[in-house]
Amino acid sequence: MAERHTQRAVNRLWQVACCLAALGATVTLTACSPKKSGPGPTEPTPTATGTTPAPTATTPPDPPPTELEKVQQQLVEFCGCDASAGPPRPELSPQAPPRDVSLQDVGTCSTRQTPCHSCFSCFGWQLFLTLNWPADGGSKFGAPGATAPVIWEAYKGASEVFSKSVPTAWGSAAPKRIVATSAVIHLTEALQADNNWLTDRSGNVVYYESRVNEDEFEYIVANKLYSQQGLYQAFTTGTGLSLPDGSAAPYEEGAIEVKAAWRIVPEAERAAMESRYKLSTALIGDAPNPVTVALIGLHIAKKTPSSPQWVWATFEHEDNAPDAGAADPSKSYNLYDPALAATYRPNQSDPPSKFDSPATPRTKPVQVSRLTPISAVSQQLNALMSRLIKLRFADSVFQHYQLIDVQWAKEPQATQAKPTAPLPTGSPMPATLANVAMESYMQEKNSGGGALYLDESSPDYGKSSCIGCHATAAITPTFAGVTIAPGAPRRWFTDYSALFFRAQKHPN
Numbered sequence: 001m002a003e004r005h006t007q008r009a010v011n012r013l014w015q016v017a018c019c020l021a022a023l024g025a026t027v028t029l030t031a032c033s034p035k036k037s038g039p040g041p042t043e044p045t046p047t048a049t050g051t052t053p054a055p056t057a058t059t060p061p062d063p064p065p066t067e068l069e070k071v072q073q074q075l076v077e078f079c080g081c082d083a084s085a086g087p088p089r090p091e092l093s094p095q096a097p098p099r100d101v102s103l104q105d106v107g108t109c110s111t112r113q114t115p116c117h118s119c120f121s122c123f124g125w126q127l128f129l130t131l132n133w134p135a136d137g138g139s140k141f142g143a144p145g146a147t148a149p150v151i152w153e154a155y156k157g158a159s160e161v162f163s164k165s166v167p168t169a170w171g172s173a174a175p176k177r178i179v180a181t182s183a184v185i186h187l188t189e190a191l192q193a194d195n196n197w198l199t200d201r202s203g204n205v206v207y208y209e210s211r212v213n214e215d216e217f218e219y220i221v222a223n224k225l226y227s228q229q230g231l232y233q234a235f236t237t238g239t240g241l242s243l244p245d246g247s248a249a250p251y252e253e254g255a256i257e258v259k260a261a262w263r264i265v266p267e268a269e270r271a272a273m274e275s276r277y278k279l280s281t282a283l284i285g286d287a288p289n290p291v292t293v294a295l296i297g298l299h300i301a302k303k304t305p306s307s308p309q310w311v312w313a314t315f316e317h318e319d320n321a322p323d324a325g326a327a328d329p330s331k332s333y334n335l336y337d338p339a340l341a342a343t344y345r346p347n348q349s350d351p352p353s354k355f356d357s358p359a360t361p362r363t364k365p366v367q368v369s370r371l372t373p374i375s376a377v378s379q380q381l382n383a384l385m386s387r388l389i390k391l392r393f394a395d396s397v398f399q400h401y402q403l404i405d406v407q408w409a410k411e412p413q414a415t416q417a418k419p420t421a422p423l424p425t426g427s428p429m430p431a432t433l434a435n436v437a438m439e440s441y442m443q444e445k446n447s448g449g450g451a452l453y454l455d456e457s458s459p460d461y462g463k464s465s466c467i468g469c470h471a472t473a474a475i476t477p478t479f480a481g482v483t484i485a486p487g488a489p490r491r492w493f494t495d496y497s498a499l500f501f502r503a504q505k506h507p508n
Ligand code: HEC
Pocket: 181, 182, 185, 186, 187, 193, 208, 210, 211, 257, 258, 259, 299, 300, 301, 312, 313, 314, 433, 434, 435, 439, 442, 450, 451, 452, 463, 464, 465, 466, 467, 469, 470, 496, 497, 498, 499
């Protein structure tokens, strides 16, 4: 009843926004529309030679469209985003991340037709382009061999936000430190983050890091959500936890969270990898000396005014893994070695774990394959984006990354700020989604952890669903000195963010 009421309110909001859009007003329910002014110009429309034609006295016939213009037009047609809203296709220029993606044509979306979903796919690609722009604003997009940080790498690291003390101010980033958390994530009360691991073709473990954007960071700081005490207070006497969606000042971008998967670059492969991978230098675990690492997977989650269940985009390097049974013996995959038997264990649903048997040494490569082929929509868009990137930045490493898919809620539902039960999933589209470098073992079925797809009667039960699992992310502040009355809540759900379980007890 309450949910239906909220749904009606949300629908009304869209209708109002549509009317405003029809009147030519600037509305926020738009795809790909930067609201903060970006540091540079928007994408130019160069001619074939890349120069601006000199003005002439007579009007010459229109020149034929350039290759770049053709791709740009194809993208406009492909994306199908609402025309009254912002740039109608992903733009290759330094700019603020797109704030929202329109659900105005929600009727089309709920019948699962392609056009609406493809606008979300384009939104995902726009996020990827924007977040991977060089943080210094001036360097080339995806310059081979560059290890300088891109925008998302300048975000605040999760371990910096949740330490034993109040986090340092935005912009004072510590050196990148990545850790062997898990590829398989066990979402239980006591999260066993290192329970399972993923070993790449070279015998190195894959490493992960998570970061938050400035809006999310400032919201956490303003509400003291970086400590167990602060969280407990927020959920009991305070205003709860509702991360900004970008609809209200001062948080006009909305919360963005990223999780990256990195592969150590073997010295012998360095030259070959430089031209195809986004590289970085990182400290591994507690090791003192940095190593060069290559980006093989990137999750980007963004809360938006129209999507309280967030929009979940996931990208991989194109060389990660073959589709099941379709390995190319001549190819060098990050997470699959054609020289090893395809049946080599562990496979996708039998993860190597320090607790499970058979005990598997961390140096044994795991044979990962993709169990759900990349959708036709993503493949078409990836082909267009790869061409667009190549035409603008011929040697950019980002032409070698691909969108796996974008997951979003077809029936978005408002959430409470102090929920003590799992959050609504809002009918995710697509129902399941996995990145083979991050949810490697959850592609097929629950790999033994707390991988939750909420509806047990669903054929997809146990498979990776970004929203399905993140809806269950919760915290139980466990610090001493608080007496919880019998029957009072002791567990709260954290707005689809799995970061808050990291909060520690701060010394008083
Ligand atoms: C089985 C549960 C599960 C599934 C499925 C899952 N995640 Fe997560 N995710 C987690 C947990 C737990 C963490 C925190 C621990 C970690 O990073 O390993 C996390 C971390 C993240 C982060 C870093 C910020 C944060 O909230 O901690 C992002 C971004 C993210 N996931 C996106 C995704 C996307 C996109 C998908 C779908 C393609 C996805 N996740 C699928 C459980 C899950």
